[in-house]
Amino acid sequence: MFYVYIMTNKRNGTLYTGHTDDIYDRAHQHKTGQFPGFSKKYGCTRLVWFEGHDSREDAFIRERRKKNWRRRWKLELIEKDNPNWLDIYQLPVWPLPKGNVYSDLRRDAIRGDTGSRFSSG
Numbered sequence: 001m002f003y004v005y006i007m008t009n010k011r012n013g014t015l016y017t018g019h020t021d022d023i024y025d026r027a028h029q030h031k032t033g034q035f036p037g038f039s040k041k042y043g044c045t046r047l048v049w050f051e052g053h054d055s056r057e058d059a060f061i062r063e064r065r066k067k068n069w070r071r072r073w074k075l076e077l078i079e080k081d082n083p084n085w086l087d088i089y090q091l092p093v094w095p096l097p098k099g100n101v102y103s104d105l106r107r108d109a110i111r112g113d114t115g116s117r118f119s120s121g
Contacts, residue, residue, distance in 0.1 A: 002059035005050035009043040011085040016044040019063040027089040046087040
């Protein structure tokens with residue numbers, strides 16, 4: 001599976017769009033600043049949106065199209081799937097189930113207080 005994703009530094013903040021074949025590892029790389037460049041410079045460490053594709057070529061084409069999107073369109077895309085701008089990397093599942101299954105996690109994530117409960121070692 002291949003992914004197109006959006007990272008940010010905060011709600012309605014700077015947006016970085018990329019593609020990868022390992023969404024978890026790539027989000028971790030952004031969080032730890034392993035690569036110099038735009039996302040590191042602007043602190044884009046929160047994974048707020050992603051979608052899967054069957055081929056690397058499809059993901060690459062979609063990423064390039066999204067990079068040309070107006071900012072407003074990207075914000076609407078994030079708001080549709082992730083209205084609280086939760087850091088998906090920190091969550092045990094995505095999307096979170098409706099209702100109260102993870103009500104405490106949802107509350108903490110909205111506050112930005114997920115700690116290290118779900119991050120890799």
